[in-house]
Amino acid sequence: METALSPSIAHPTGPLHVMHMASGSPLESQWLRARVGATHRRLRAGQYLYYNGERASDLYMVRAGFLKLCASAEDGSERVTGFRMRSDMLGVGSIGVGRHTCDAVALDTTDVWVLPFAACGRVAELQTALTAALAEEIRRDRAWMMAVGSLPAEQRVAHFLIDLAERHDRLGFNARRFTLCMGRADIASFLALTHETISRALSHLAKVGCIAVSRRDVQLLDIERLRATGTSTRVH
Amino acid sequence: METALSPSIAHPTGPLHVMHMASGSPLESQWLRARVGATHRRLRAGQYLYYNGERASDLYMVRAGFLKLCASAEDGSERVTGFRMRSDMLGVGSIGVGRHTCDAVALDTTDVWVLPFAACGRVAELQTALTAALAEEIRRDRAWMMAVGSLPAEQRVAHFLIDLAERHDRLGFNARRFTLCMGRADIASFLALTHETISRALSHLAKVGCIAVSRRDVQLLDIERLRATGTSTRVH
DNA sequence: CGGCTATTTGATCGATTTCAAGAACAGTGG
């Protein structure tokens, strides 16, 4: 019944679609994981998987739960740079520098596989999968750049909700109704807005009937209209 | 004498610094290039190296000149997502999807090496270098997200100028004085502003004595102050 | 020189931030 939603949710040619690749990637294969000596780690909400600047020796794949990534500028201000859920990779930004370039914080009880760096390099299949995961990350950031740079506040929020819905859909979760694992402030930081603006945008989208919101529970009522607001033209 | 500038220009721990890595990367080695069958291509200003959506079979490394990358949203609006100069990689976003995810347009007479995809995959050293290049790209985008998301217009412009200066410095070019290869509109698109705002920001930075601008020639007169404006706190 | 595009500058308008306060909720300890 989730698949019935796909026609309206899915985005066949968009960059986000490719993320699904990870679900079938070698990184999820059982024997490969054994071969690289993958271990397992569980985090409670609020715990850090790794810290910015910390020595990096592993990559991670989320198996359950939800995390946010926070980068900090030189001046000390923090910004959320992304959210990660099941089948997403973590820590790829550390490749080539050996240190994590952001914090990773669990927003819910979270399970990850720990994939040692060195081992990943030895296994050719993993190299390839890793490369693909990196490329995916780039496309994801690119999409974010487009959205944040050119959409007004309410449309950014709509875009954000649709993105979450698509990811839920791909993982087989309910894409029309889900709970946000992060607070308004985190969404605001991610979308480069204030938490008041997020609140107002959600209230307004609810008032016009696109969605229903109660605290952190969200229902997408009129996805088409939501997508329309989240996609409409805004040329600089 | 360029090195004398480094203390004030360089950014020892910042993500941008790592970009330099590319200069010493295997991708620049002569025999490796021969081994992957690298060819050469020259573009005149305005010519496209590749188009968004086009089948991708190569990666590119810039040897001379200057290019911009343009991504287009579903609604048709175009946005500049980056600028590339010597020692930068191009086309990495296509890895894993087989198609280019943006346009690459020369802004000046430009030379690139063409590195066939398939060959890159065979050579282990290249795989590693490639992975590093991808990670670099991610960090670069992350830095952009931080800047654009949290800085007001004038500081974004200052940040942009400093970034260009650092890249020039690393390549051994004059970091205090250079000419912009792109128009105001391209800068505006990249920084998610309007070209009028870019113009005003440059004029103002010039009025307060941080820089001198004439058309596309820029001199950085007071880098410290420029950096201060480009870094100052702006917490959401 | 004319026509073109890029750039600069001014004036106004509007979206979003900021400041401020209240309401809903969660957790705590009595």
Next chain:
DNA sequence: CCACTGTTCTTGAAATCGATCAAATAGCCG
């Protein structure tokens, strides 16, 4: 179970920054 406290969320009103509209100037190329 309930008051207490702190946090998250919502809402309002005012202030601000950048966009938009409009026009003038400056280069550039044929």
